[in-house]
Amino acid sequence: MLTATEAAVLGLLADGERSGYDLRRCIEGSVGYFWAPARSQIYAVLPRLVSLGLARRRHVRQETRPDKQLYRITAAGRAALADWLDRPVEPEPGHSVLLLKLFFGDYGDPEAMLEHVRGRRREAEQLKVELLAIEARTTKTEQDRYPALTRRYGLEYAEALIRWAKWAEAQLR
């Protein structure tokens, strides 16, 4: 079975031939909000997909730029992606360093705890701005149906976090 990162890369390749470098830029501003592998990880995954027969590599010589490797998804790749997508999603055990620190807040500095909450709120406010900006410049096509779901999730998350943070700040003040 695929790992999530392999599936993410296949998913991006499903839209067209791309290099590792291209993928990076595709990721930020879209999937990057909820799945952001390190650069080196992308370059590690691509050859693996090739050796599994899920993608094909094509060497492209360039003169003014360094040469590059373009990857294209295969029929087997599309099948593997579809299979992965349809499998049940495991419940994701939430990891949150913020909550961990707050939970033990009594052993720390009250001022620091307050600042942790404020920081997270600022991040959420920033996220909200970015998502609204993306929303504004996105044309609502048929292909946008699913990505729209994820943006909406982000918005709902950001707003819930802001509400919580305001309440928490009041409690801690």
Next chain:
Amino acid sequence: MLTATEAAVLGLLADGERSGYDLRRCIEGSVGYFWAPARSQIYAVLPRLVSLGLARRRHVRQETRPDKQLYRITAAGRAALADWLDRPVEPEPGHSVLLLKLFFGDYGDPEAMLEHVRGRRREAEQLKVELLAIEARTTKTEQDRYPALTRRYGLEYAEALIRWAKWAEAQLR
């Protein structure tokens, strides 16, 4: 600097002497909601804390039960914990397999995508019930101030998720 798991364990030890086994049970139903190391990980962390001088081990012989190791936090341990708690929280890059699958939903089965959303909603509804139950049986003491913050976060999260899921289900139907 401590890892989050080391800090979590120290945090629990700060409340009193405990065995690895005890810690496991402390974790589920409290920190476990946002930080749940594997059992083997707890047993790996404890000796490390001892060798760092942050905890002390005490062997307790038992007759009707297997022997056990009790761990107690040291003064250095409390200092290390406080230091870790007060450090700024890094922005946590969100990982969500659910959103990843949804984002590429076009390449999968629509029925499966709908089921993914429904599944996550059920989990959130369950979480909400659990958190309300904990809330109900908790006496609002001074020590509860910080943990209360994390429960409230969970509630806000669960409710936001349920709202989103209902909306998403309508979109996909």
Next chain:
DNA sequence: ACCACCATGTAACAGGTTACATGATTAA
């Protein structure tokens, strides 16, 4: 002159997981 962009990859390390291994006691 300097910085950002294009472009790929390796190596070392970190932080975790699952499975293996053991075995008595007690409640249903």
Next chain:
DNA sequence: TTAATCATGTAACCTGTTACATGGTGGT
């Protein structure tokens, strides 16, 4: 008699990160 609870640990593996390594082009 079957299963859960008590109780600890090791070993193999996985997935990912950061740091190292290289070097031309084009804009300010």
